[in-house]
Amino acid sequence: MANFWKPGSERPVTRPSVAFRGDEEIPLGLFEDSSGNFEKRRHRHPIYKHRHDLLYLVKTHAVTVVIGETGCGKSTQLPQYLNEAGWAEGGRLIACTQPRRIAVQTVALRVAEEMGVTVGAEVGYSIRFEEVTTPGKTKIKFLTDGVLIREMMADPLLSKYSVVMVDEAHERSVTTDILLGLLKKIQKRRPELRVIIASATMDAANVAAFFDTSAEKPKVSAAKELLPDRKPGMISVEGRSHSVRVHFSLEPVSSYLLASVSTTLSIHKLQEPPGDILIFLTGQDDVDAAVQLITTEAEKLNQKSPGLLVWPLYAGLSRGDQELIFRPAPQGRRKVIVSTNIAETSVTIPGITYVIDSGFSKQRFYNPLTDVDALVVAPISRASAEQRAGRAGRMRPGKCFRLYTEDTYCNDMKAETVPEIQRSNLVSTVLQLKALGIDNIMRFDWLAPPSSEAMIRALELLFAIGVLDTDAKLTPLGHQVAEFPVEPMMAKMLLSSSSNSCSSEAVTIAAMLSVQSIWVSSKGRQRELDDARDSFAVVEGDHVTYLNVYESFLRAKQSPQWCHQHLINYQAMKTVVDVRKQLSRLLQQLGFTLKSCEGDTKGILKAITAGFFANAAELEPSGESYKLVRGGQQMHIHPSSVLFRTTPKWVVFHSVMVTERMYMREVAVTDPDWLFEVAPHYFERRKRRQTHA
């Protein structure tokens, strides 16, 4: 164990090495103390130094790329400087986007506090279900990038805004990529609009190249000296993070799970200086197993030492369990957090000094040939590895132990993670762009173009469900479908439900399926959970079972105790109530009245079929598996489905999951007659193709 780490391979995490204006070194020692002023100084100082450069770049360039590590103040200080410099005068707003709701709220609160105003006045924010702004008064508006894209449907040129700052652009979420493409398009019509792209890594150079339109002829004529420079300005700002020494494994490890356990114990046994440990593994199973192993091994090894305090962290945990990790460890004890990728960006834990990085995460890959999403354990990129390492240096200098060799790091790992848009099903994305008036999807200026196969699959499906016509233009139904913040097939189900007089039930089902899971985390109590689910189960399948759960929840007066009793996640149910309200309102705005079928489940199944007919599967003669109508793949009903043991002849499903087999999750009973009825064209065509084959 003592020689586990290759001593020669220790090296500090690299920082961006591009030269920028006014760049100066800040001695790390300046941030070592933790006196009362610590917070204020470390947030204000780094970006303040660049204030004049930043404002100059924004004034003279259409696009400014700001590279800065976490905590440099780019998200909180820069909007204030823009405001002070007059960018919000004349009734125009400064928009600042974040990829996550929690980040929007946090940053808005901080900025409002620093400016000494209440949130919702000069500084406001807008996220789903929460609009906290005052029209006419709000000058700086924080919002998720998804909300800004929604706003563009009503105001395609974002004419309210003088500046749009897109934060965390390096994460390259689908919405960030779409937003950046759209902003580039808007700037052709509105050269005065300023775009600021804030990113933590050097991939920002690619983004800058994407926005460099200096070689193109401007679309809008204006005196040359009035137009901003169309070559993006770039600036780098220091963060407040400390140096992290990185240690690579000397040999490849055979099991990252066991290696992470032994590394944790070594840190503990070798009496490394105090500081908590964060371990990155891939999934809930790994995390729970590691927590178990570390706890028992630590007890065995050292009865008299105060020992380790081990907590799991993953999205499926209840809010209460997630909060445990933020509690400081008692004096003399070391906290160990075993986490999935959630701790890489979404959750920041104070006090971490050691990071153990397995080098893997679960990543989603969409295969356009089979039209199936798979979740696979895959090596992370070097950018992810640096991000994970950086988590050790937020409070003081730290160490990162990588469970892979330096050779693997340098030669086998990709520099950047493949952008999500190139790993995704594009059905929703294509519809969104169509709704924004972008007719030629293939020629859209993508930051990273998805494969043409993936785009064709999306167009095919949108055509099949009647959202696009033969010219790939939005149909009237398509315009309605685009109004809903749910997947197109789900929106189609909602819109079909009124003709079956079950729109009230349909919005409930859509809301229930839009949350991650309504069940509490069930590790070690699988039987209990199965029983809880079975008590709501009906022969029609999972959708109607969910309906049953929701109606029971209402009958129980939305009681948290009732949820606890039935192993239902109360927070998830609160979200369901909100989503349901929003979807109902949208349906009513389109002129539909919310009607209930009063227990006639046939109407509900027909509405589900009308939305999801492209996900129809037929039981094979063996009676053991299903055959997907579209594509012909062999499928199985997932064991979590209430239909797992009943095997109806025909089913439609909401999603597929691939492990060793292809599993259909959220399955509903259907009927071949209904399939022909809701999509005669689609099934006629399939039938002909099968006879010819």
Place this chain on the structure above:
DNA sequence: CCTCCAGTA
């Protein structure tokens, strides 16, 4: 016959 990285309108 047994599964769920992370977000979001």
